Amino acid sequence: MNLTKLASVQLVLWNICRQYNQDPETIFRAAQLDPELMYQPGARYPLDKVALLWEEAAERIKDPCFGLAAATNWHPTHFGTLGYALLMSQSLRITLERLLRFHKVLSEARFGKIDEDKDKKTLVFTLTYRDEKPYPQSREDAALAWIMSTLRINFHHNLTPVSVCFSHPRPVCAGKYYEFFQGPITFDAPAAGLALPLKLVDVPLPGANEELAEFNDQAMSRYLATLSDNSWATRVRKLIMENLPSGSITVEKAASKLNVSTRKLQRLLKEEGTTFLSLLNTTRMKLAKEYVQQDNMDLTEIAFLLGFSELSTFSRSFKRWTGQSPIQYRQAA
Known part of the structure; x- marks a missing residue:
């Protein structure tokens, strides 16, 4: 089974390479990865090639602590819908639970687990990367640095972990770890992870918006449902869903x-018993029904999300699909 990873996630490493005055394109090409894929919504890289990418970066950058730079070189868009959903979570616990629940959006490899330590009064997040051995130090550092950065954005910049563990030996630049995490650190640990004070993990977060987070959850659930299906129809359907708001998806662009x-x-779609136009219409119709049933969504916004330039055009199409106007359909739901 060829596992994959969301290509846009590697924009973090691209930015790190630039920070260290390295040519990122050369590094990506050396790992046989096309940098252009990072800018194509939903595009994915083979997991084994991503491992080569980080090894190549480590050889050129030379700083054993460069993975920590992920904390200042990421943007929510690098992580797709999940990036924004994490920042809208109601609590630190829900942030981590959402990360584990939808991690396959980012990578199909197994990633982590959460446990409560009642004796130490901590919530423990542990990295589990059984599908990716060996797992280089730089990626372990980057994963925990990004997670800690996300939690601090959600809670407060001075959030301090009770403890942080790394499975790799203590590097010569260990001071950078203490400077960033601001808490007790253990190297050569059985597993990598971090522990948070139990008294803080359920505190309501100031930037929480569970309504929007759940909306993103639904989008991620749909994406995951089709991730394992690699038919041409499914691949086209993904492109349609990703590009509908721009209103610019055509069979030529697909x-x-x-x-x-x-x-x-x-021809490939015909062999699977469908056409681009059929996929476009059925995808629009399915999403339209879901969106219209949500009272919090404005009809003009829905029209935009589905690629319609005007509300009137959307309303006519919706009535053709369902026999009812959007307002009638919403009232009957």
């Missing part, structure tokens, strides 16, 4: 993103 000719894509 073919270009999938690196096939328009004629070949049409």
